[in-house]
Amino acid sequence: MKVQRISAIIERDMRKFLRSPALMMSSMIFPLMQLIVLGYAFGGKIKGIKIALVDEDRTAYSRDLRERFGAIVAGPQTMQVENYNSVSDAIVDLRAGFVRAVVYIPVDYSRRVDQGNRPRIAFIEDNTDNFVTSEILTRMQDLVKDINQGLNPFQPGQRLTVPLPRLNPLVDLQVVELYPYIEYIKYLLSGSIAMSVFIVAMIGGGITFIDDKSRGLHEGYLVTPITKSELILGLIFSGAIKGLMAGTTITLIGGLIAGIDRLWDPVRLLYLMFVLGTTSVAMISFMFLLMVRVSDPLVPRAMFGVLNTLLYFPSGAIYPVEGFPVWLRWISYVDPFTYAVHALKALLLKNTGFSGIYSDILILSGFSVVLVALSVAFFKRQI
């Protein structure tokens, strides 16, 4: 194996890459656009959900309940309460989509409170939108908790309210947050960085590789004494350099957009580039193995969307892996994206240093070795 021949292939690829700004732009615009659009589309706090409130009890108890409810929704402005006179009107509007939920205080509410007979309020929800539903439900649980607060559930009949759900006052959960609140766009950033590396691998390792092959350019190289491992290593290293360049650029631009703290910390940047380099090698080898026997230039283009979905979404970039069904978890285990995203999150969100990334680095490196070996084995140095 001769280093001169490998470096000749790298030189060729880099000269071509630096000469095509369109390729560089497209490898950066897509992930940045996705970061911004997804970041703002998903990350925002839900505000102004319309809730219908029907009070058929109309007593001091129910007024107390309405006031507490009003106080809870006033702060975060999650909900906007509208008073209805009849529950049937409210449900008609709920079905029509004018309100997202109905809170119904039945006529026997105060009587049951006085009797300590499990007073109930009804919560009727439009559960077609999970995000809105879970947001409202959280508020409703706050409300019930608030009503129950400070009461002694062992002495019913006293002036009290709803024992619902039954709380054990002896156990109290204290939540300790290790890191400041992470906005969704910061959470998403790691995925977008990995995506930019993926796109470079896809375009450089997939599309241009097959295009060069079908244009006959490879024939010009295959008549020279270059060996197949030299050719593959050259292509993989040049792809990795391009991936590292794109990934670093997105880390910096995306980091500024998402507002990552102390983005310019040199030690962290060094670790980030280490992760990006390893990720680039893994992604380009992955792509190379997929494309090693392909010669139709349409194939990598057709696979682009499929691979993007299959690798990006199961990686935990936009939703935690722990929420996946088993089959999807298996995809995430063999997906180089997963480890890249994990390592990038460790560095960008928690600034863990090497301890948070070494397992990912090891896995990605092992991955690359296997993929490169398979690529060399499957590559046909023939026409």
Next chain:
Amino acid sequence: MNPTNDNAIEVTKLKKQFGDFVAVKEVSFTVHTGEIFGLLGPNGAGKTTLIRMMTTLTPPTSGSAKVGGHDVVSDADGVRHAIGVIPQALTSDPELTARENMMIHAKLYGLTSAQRAKLIPELLESVGLTEFADKLVGSFSGGMRRRLEIARGLVHSPKIMFLDEPTTGLDPVSRTAVWEMITRLKKSAGLTILLTTHYMDEADKLCDRIAIVDHGQLVALDTPARLKDSVPAVDIVEAEIDNAPQNWKASLEKLDGVASVADHDDGIWHISTTNGPATVRELMDLARDRGINVRRVSVQGTTLDDVFLYYTGRQLRDAASETVRRDVSHLYK
């Protein structure tokens, strides 16, 4: 290469089979050191497959080939170092400049930077691309790209050069330029050149020896002159005549040595004959006797077209179009 060996290329019973289709059928021939050897045949005759086997790009199904003394299978690397190859497709990188294309190839062949600095400008000069050296190849004409690729194929000073249809798709001026270059290379560098072509005139003009390839087989191999001699003399007399009488064709057919007479609508007659000049004389006598005005007459000697027709039973043009039909037939199965 072994200096005592006069053969640059030795091909023995070389065969290539793709599935059921035999592209090259046990072909044997030798190419002498220092000659220009032509493989002439229509598209699909197996020329490119043959050249790819000799240049290590395609493994043979059976048989053997030695190029520059190296076996194409057991010593592929030795072959690759000894040969320069100009494939049929334009293989220079359009996104690189001419100089960069040369540079990358020189590095792949392991040339030192001193060798590169000396050779690359020399070669670019020799193909007339010095002023375009730093222009992107994507902006080049087909002829310029072809010339660059010839220069690129010479960057490691090979002993043997393979050119697969070097002038296909080029305009007449570029074709002539490429021809001159090939002739000059043979003279100045003492290269052995193997080229394929489906142009008769190209093979005739350039090659010392020609092998006619058809349906994966060599049907004839000799110098252009001897190939023409081997064909029973067929001269074509072309005559343009005003107001040919009714029995004109029959009269022509009775002339000495005439094999056939073809009548074209525009008053042009094609007469195949074993002796062109004699037939012309008789034709002129006949015309004078009958008071017929001959506007123009010309004699065409034996061409490689005739040679091809003789050995394959088809015109090269017909063979080419037949090949196209055969190639697409699998689409309808």
